[in-house]
Amino acid sequence: MKIGIAVLGAGRWGVNLIRNFLEHPNSEVLAVVDPNRDSLMAVQKQFNLNDSVILTTDWSQVQALPGLDAVAIATPASTHYTLAAAALQKGYHVLVEKPLALKLSQAIELCQLAEKQQRQLFVDHTYLFHPAVDRALRIIQQHQLGKLRYGYAQRTHFEPVRHDVDALWDLAVHDIAIFNTWLEQTPIQVSATGTVFPKPEATSQKSERTNQPAEKLADLVWVKLTYPDGFQALIHLCWLNPDKQRRLTVVGSLATLIFDEMSPETPLILQQGSSIPKGEEHNFCESAIAPQPTASITSREILSLEQVEPLRRVCDRFLNCVQTNTPCPTSSGAASVELIRILSALSKSLELGGQPLSPF
Template identity: 55%
Template sequence: MGEKMNVALLGVGRWGTHLLRNLLTDPQTRVMAIADPCSDRLSALATTLSCRSTEQEPLLSSDWQSVLNLPDLDAVIVATPAVTHYSLIRSALEQGLHVLAEKPLTLTVSEAQELCQIALQQQCQLVVDHTYLFHPAIQRGRRAVQAGQLGDLRYGYAARTHLGPVRYDVDALWDLAIHDIAIFNNWLNQTPVQVQAQGSVWLQLDTSLPIATTSTGLSDLVWVRLTYPSGFQATIHLCWANADKQRRLSIVGSRGTLTFDELAPTPLTLFQGRLEGTDRLFTPVDQHHRILECETIEPLQAVCAHFLNCVQANSPSQISSGWVGAELVAVLAALTQSMEQGGVPVDLLP
C-alpha cells in the first residue's frame, strides 16, 4: 500500500455524506471513487466536489462492481441500506479489499459470521462503524464502570426516541437498539444471555416488507429487555414516532449511577450516593455528582482513523471488529424472534 490509503465509498445517503466529509479531510486517505444508484445524488455531489481543490476528483459511478474492480484500490466503506451489506461486503473481501461497514453488519447471524470468516481467510480487516464505541464519553464511561466506581452493578435503562428518520429497510429495533446494546455490552464487558422485545406498528403496516419485521410490518416502537450473565438487566425504549427526543443511557450500581446523555452540553455524569438503613428506615447519604470530563473529538472521525490504523497494521480492531458486529446481529435476531412471538424470552447461545 502506498503512503495514502485508496478507498471507495459505497453509498452517499444521510450517513454516507458524513463519512465522505471525514474521508475527504483525512490526509492519509485518498477517495478514489464513490458509488450510489441515485443519479440525483451523484449530480449534486459532482457539483460539490468540483468546488474543491483536490489532487484528483473521485470517480462517480452508479455501478458498485466497477468501482470494486478499480486497480490500486485498498479499501471500501459500505454505507448502503442494510439489506445490501452482505453481497457488497462479501464481494469486496473476496477481492482482497479491507472493509469499513455501516451498522448493522448484516441482517442474519449466519451471513455476519461468514463475512468474518472470509475476512480472516483473505487477511483483510473488517471493521463495523458502531460509532458510539468511539465516542470519548463512552470510552470514559467504560473506564469508570470497570474501575468499580458504581459499586455492585444492579440494572440499566436507556431511551432513544425522536420523530424519524423512519427507515424503510429495517424496523426501529434494528435501526436504533444496536447503539444502546453496543454501549451496555462495552461498559459491562459482557453480552446478553437472554432477551425480550415487544413492538408496535403505526406507520408502515405493510406485511410484504421482506426483512426485520414483525408479522404486521416495521415496528415504530420497541421495548427491549436484556439479561446478562451476571444477572444485570437493562431496559431500552426505542421509537421513531415520538416528539420527545431522547438519547440517554444509565447504569445503576450500589454506590451511584453513571448517565450518558448525548443531548446534554456535558454528556457524562456520575451521580453518587447510597441508602443507609437502620430499623427499616432508609436515608440517602453521601449524595453528590460530578461531570466526567472527556476529549473533544468527533466519534466518526475516530472511526475512520481507527479503520486506517487497523489496515496499516493489518491488525483486527480491538473495539469494533466484524466479530463484535456479528455478536450484535445475534442479539438483534434474538430480539426479533422474541417480538414475533409476543415478547417471550429468548436465550442466546454462549
C-alpha cells in the same frame, strides 16, 4: 503511502465518511458510488472534489479501480451483506455501517470470507468510539458506582422510518453495544415486545430479514437484557416519537452515570449518592434481610471529555487496521456477529410476544 478508499453511499452518513476520509492524511478517496445522481453532484459540490475522484451510480465500475485498497459501505442495511461480500471477494478491506448483515448466517459468512481473504472487516459501531463511552467505562472499572444494579436507555426520534428493518434492528445495536462494553459482559437472557403503528402511506416493500411488508414492522420496541451477574437493562426504541432521545443510564449503589448525547454541554454526568444507608453497602448486597433503603444525592458532577468526533476515531482506527492488517477488538466482524446474535434472539422474542430467550 495513502490507502485508496471507495465510499458506497452518499447519504447522510456516507457524506460524513467522505468528509473524514478526505481530511485524513493516510487516506485518499478515489470514488463515490450512489444510485442517486443528485446525491453525487451534491457531494462533488460540497467537497469540491477534483476530476480524479470517480462519481458513479454503478459499483461495478470501480471494482477494479487501480490503487483501491478498501471500501466503506454506508447504504441501507438490506444491502450490506451483498456489497461487503463482493468487496471482500475482490480483495478489499471493508468498513460497513451497522448492522453487518440482517441474518446471523450472513454475518458469520462475511467473517469467514474476510479471514479467508486475509482482509479486515470493520463494523462502524460509532458509539464505542465516543469519548463519553470511554470515560464511563473507566469510571465503572474503577468501581465509582459501587455495586451495579440496573440500567436503562432511550433511543427515540420522529422519522426516518425504515422500510427494510424494524426499529429494533435500526436502533438497538447502539445501546446493546454500549451496555456490553461498560459491563464487559454479554446478556444471557433477552426479551422484546413491540407495537406497529398505522402508517400514513402503505408500501409494498418487504423486509429482507423477515419478508414482512414494511407497514408491519415494529415502530416501538421495548428490550430487556439480563446479564450473568444479574444486572438488567431496559431499552426504549421508537422512530415515531416526537421527543428525540439518546440517553443511557447505569445505576449503582453509590452513584449513577448518565450519558445524554442530546445535551451537548453536559453529555456525561456522575451523580453521587446512594439509596443505601451509608456504611451498610456490604450488608445490603449480601444479607437476606436488607436495611430499609433511604435515598441520598450528595453531588452532581459534569465530566470533562476529549473533544473529538467519534467517526473521526472510527476512520482512523479502520485505516490503522488496514495498514497493519489486524482486527479491531471492539469493531471486528467477529464482535459484530455477537451483537447480531443478540438481535436475532430479540427478534424471535418479539415474534413470540416477549418470551425470554437465550441468545447463545
